[in-house]
Amino acid sequence: MSIRGATAVVGVGESEYYKHGRSPDPEFVLVMKAILAAAADAGVDPRTIDGFVSYANDRNTAMRVSNALGVNELRWATMQWGGGGAGASGAVQQAAAAVAAGFAETVVVYRGLSQGEFGRFGLMRTRHPNDSLRFAYGMSTPIQKFAARMNRYFYETGLDPATQRAVSMASYFHAQSNPRAVMKGRPLTVEQYEESRWIVEPWRLYDCCQENDGAAALIVTSAARAKDLRQRPAYILGAAMGGGHRSSAYSESVYDSTDFPTAEFKTLAPRLYGMAQVGPEDVDVVQAYENFTGGVVMALIEMGFCTPEEAGEVLTLENLTVPTGRLPLNTSGGNMAEAYIHGLELNVEAVRQIRGQSFNQVEDVEISLVCSGPMVTPASAMILGSEESL
Amino acid sequence: MSEAKRYILPESIYPVVLTRPSLDEPHWVAARNEELHIQRCKHCRRFQWGPEFLCHHCHSFDLGFERVSPSGTIYSWERVWHPVSPEVQPYVPYVILVVELDDAPGIYATGNLVGDPTVEIPIGAQVAAAFEHHDDYTLVQWRLAQ
Numbered sequence: 001m002s003i004r005g006a007t008a009v010v011g012v013g014e015s016e017y018y019k020h021g022r023s024p025d026p027e028f029v030l031v032m033k034a035i036l037a038a039a040a041d042a043g044v045d046p047r048t049i050d051g052f053v054s055y056a057n058d059r060n061t062a063m064r065v066s067n068a069l070g071v072n073e074l075r076w077a078t079m080q081w082g083g084g085g086a087g088a089s090g091a092v093q094q095a096a097a098a099v100a101a102g103f104a105e106t107v108v109v110y111r112g113l114s115q116g117e118f119g120r121f122g123l124m125r126t127r128h129p130n131d132s133l134r135f136a137y138g139m140s141t142p143i144q145k146f147a148a149r150m151n152r153y154f155y156e157t158g159l160d161p162a163t164q165r166a167v168s169m170a171s172y173f174h175a176q177s178n179p180r181a182v183m184k185g186r187p188l189t190v191e192q193y194e195e196s197r198w199i200v201e202p203w204r205l206y207d208c209c210q211e212n213d214g215a216a217a218l219i220v221t222s223a224a225r226a227k228d229l230r231q232r233p234a235y236i237l238g239a240a241m242g243g244g245h246r247s248s249a250y251s252e253s254v255y256d257s258t259d260f261p262t263a264e265f266k267t268l269a270p271r272l273y274g275m276a277q278v279g280p281e282d283v284d285v286v287q288a289y290e291n292f293t294g295g296v297v298m299a300l301i302e303m304g305f306c307t308p309e310e311a312g313e314v315l316t317l318e319n320l321t322v323p324t325g326r327l328p329l330n331t332s333g334g335n336m337a338e339a340y341i342h343g344l345e346l347n348v349e350a351v352r353q354i355r356g357q358s359f360n361q362v363e364d365v366e367i368s369l370v371c372s373g374p375m376v377t378p379a380s381a382m383i384l385g386s387e388e389s390l
Numbered sequence: 391m392s393e394a395k396r397y398i399l400p401e402s403i404y405p406v407v408l409t410r411p412s413l414d415e416p417h418w419v420a421a422r423n424e425e426l427h428i429q430r431c432k433h434c435r436r437f438q439w440g441p442e443f444l445c446h447h448c449h450s451f452d453l454g455f456e457r458v459s460p461s462g463t464i465y466s467w468e469r470v471w472h473p474v475s476p477e478v479q480p481y482v483p484y485v486i487l488v489v490e491l492d493d494a495p496g497i498y499a500t501g502n503l504v505g506d507p508t509v510e511i512p513i514g515a516q517v518a519a520a521f522e523h524h525d526d527y528t529l530v531q532w533r534l535a536q
Contacts (some may be wrong), residue, residue: 130414132406133440136529137502138399138470138478139486147468148488155466155513198483202470246446255439255498256446260466260488 002275003100003388008226008233009092011042017182017339020325021116023073023213030215031060031112032068038217043107043230049219051107053094055087056342060112076104080380082241084142085335085343086264086373087288090380093239093349095220105221111344112215122161133255139185143208143292146375147200150294154202154260161202164293165188168206168336171290175333176244178233178359182212183337207293208334216344218351227331234368237274240268244379263298263374268381273304276367276383280304281300283383284365285328285353287346288374290335295374300329303371303381322360331360343372347382354386397522398484398502398531406527413441416455421528423449426460428497429453437494443513458493460519461535463502465490465498466509487532489517504533 014037015023015030021028037044046069052062053076062077075096080087088111095107139145153159171190175181188206196205226233244267245258259266273279280303284292288296288303297315301307305327306314320329332349339345348369352358366389371381409416413429420427428518429441435459444451466488473479485503488502490496503511504520521528 042446130409130412130440132408133414133417134500136399136404136406136527137486137500138404138481138484139500140404141474144468144470144486148466148486151468152466152488152513198469198471200471255488255500258496260498 002236003096004275004277005235005385006100006223007096007220008080008223008235009218009351009384010221010229010231010233011038012045012217012351013037013039013041014128014180014216014341014345014348015214017180017212017214017341018081019182020213023114023116025114027112027114027117027215028060030114030213031065031110031217034112034180034215034217035065035069035108038108038172038219041231042219044219044221047072049106049108050074051095051104053078053080053091054100054111055080055082055091056084056111058111059118060110065110066323069354070173076107081379083376084373084374085291086379088289088372089239089348089370089378089382090241090372090378091239092220092236092382093380096236096239099220099222107220108217109220109344110215111342113340113342114213115211115214115278131327143200143203143241146292146295147203147262149375150202150292150298152292153298156261156309159297163297163311163315164207165190166315166317166320167290167293167296169191169317171330171334171336174331174360175315175320175337178333178338181333181338182210183333187327201216202294203292209290209292210340212339212341214341216337216341216348218344218347223384232355233387234351234367234384235390237278237367237383237389238272238274239380239382240272240275241378241380242268242271243379247377263295263302264377264379265299265302265371265374265381268379269303272381272383276385278367278383283367283369285350285362285368287330287332287350287370289343289346289372290330291374299371299374303369318338328360328362331358331362346370346372350384354384397524398504399481401524403475406457406529413443417441418527420455420457421521421530424528425457426499426519427455427457428491428494428499430456437497439494439497439499442495454492458491460530462489462491462499462517464488464511464513464515464517466513469511485511487517489532494503499529499530501529511514
């Protein structure tokens with residue numbers, strides 16, 4: 001069974017994006033502004049939204065959001081399991097599943113963060129059962145949980161470390177022409193990157209995403225209804241989530257993965273491409289969640305865009321950027337340089353690329369891919385297509 | 391002697407905390423006696439780490455802890471330079487090792503490198519456990535074998 005082309009993203013929206021702690025609005029207000037913007041963008045009455053999906057334990061519950069919107073009938077309310085931004089595309093997948101199965105008609109996917117109001121979650125001070133096995137050795141934050149994976153990956157593959165720099169610089173390059181980007185006006189040079197301080201080896205300051213305040217939202221409905229709405233539909237051709245054998249390295253333990261140096265896309269990539277009936281060679285533009293640059297490199301390799309041996313030639317700044325790159329990446333600036341809205345801003349940008357509305361528009365986009373949350377399970381990914389791709 | 395000299399990391403930030411119901415307590419009790427114990431299924435005899443209430447392979451709930459050689463090879467590493475809080479500042483950089491245990495191939499333990507934290511870390515190098523005794527618990531650290 002496939003739901004290829006059965007549903008579409010018809011509306012996208014966001015609040016203003018801020019440096020972390022700088023939002024003048026409470027987090028709930030940011031979320032509501034994003035949802036109302038997405039509804040207006042689509043041309044749907046917010047009261048007719050009947051499904052609500054989020055991820056990463058978003059604090060703004062479907063109950064409060066639907067109540068505040070005056071929704072006439074609530075039909076669908078789900079939360080994606082799993083760590084952090086890995087859930088972004090999975091949340092859109094849930095919305096598509098709900099619509100395709102007829103459980104709801106108009107589903108909004110949203111994520112909001114106000115770290116001035118609620119504190120920096122990057123500090124990860126929360127304790128889980130039995131986590132002293134890593135915590136007592138100073139392995140608590142996301143970067144501390146992932147960096148050893150990358151060093152093993154370098155060891156096994158001989159990957160060129162310059163690929164990490166190219167990923168970072170591509171995001172900063174694209175942010176310079178995006179008025180929404182928090183890092184607009186702050187371009188990144190090779191020297192700045194190379195001279196930036198280590199955070200956790202093998203990652204420097206500019207290998208790490210920002211933390212921000214803001215919210216983003218997408219509205220999903222049926223392909224049939226999408227045709228009558230305001231925007232050019234971004235059809236959901238495929239979506240997948242998953243991880244390999246004992247892959248849940250994000251939570252209590254880092255010791256139990258059978259496959260340690262991975263971004264966790266190996267198992268889902270064939271399912272994703274199979275449903276979408278396209279291959280990596282058909283993809284026009286990619287948004288890949290950047291928690292840390294090395295995770296993006298691993299993700300792109302596992303999604304089939306190059307091998308580790310080819311990566312040094314394929315993953316260059318020139319090749320990852322508009323207007324001439326063959327693999328335009330993170331064209332809004334992404335988590336690193338637009339804003340860290342837990343990756344949902346990447347899904348929004350993927351939709352804009354299908355519509356021709358990006359500030360870094362790739363020509364004639366038919367296939368637009370997002371992969372969410374490298375090194376976290378369940379990782380998730382989705383492929384959007386234009387009408388021509390159906 | 392200051393805590394900074396006695397321990398690799400400050401216990402005020404990174405203590406061992408046992409939760410109830412506990413899965414990892416036998417490991418910490420053994421470490422107190424300078425032994426390395428990890429979980430092993432009594433039914434299919436596979437090692438399992440981190441610990442869980444059932445065996446991921448045969449689904450038996452009959453699991454115990456067994457002593458293994460406190461030695462292994464460096465499978466991966468990372469060097470932490472950015473302190474998560476000001477209290478950690480005097481302790482950076484520190485190295486976290488992922489160690490594949492000699493007695494349990496495919497099983498990885500995590501601990502800090504004892505000694506100069508700025509040295510190049512050779513993946514594949516042999517390491518031996520170095521037990522770091524705190525007042526209330528003992529950490530299993532690692533030093534490069536000579």
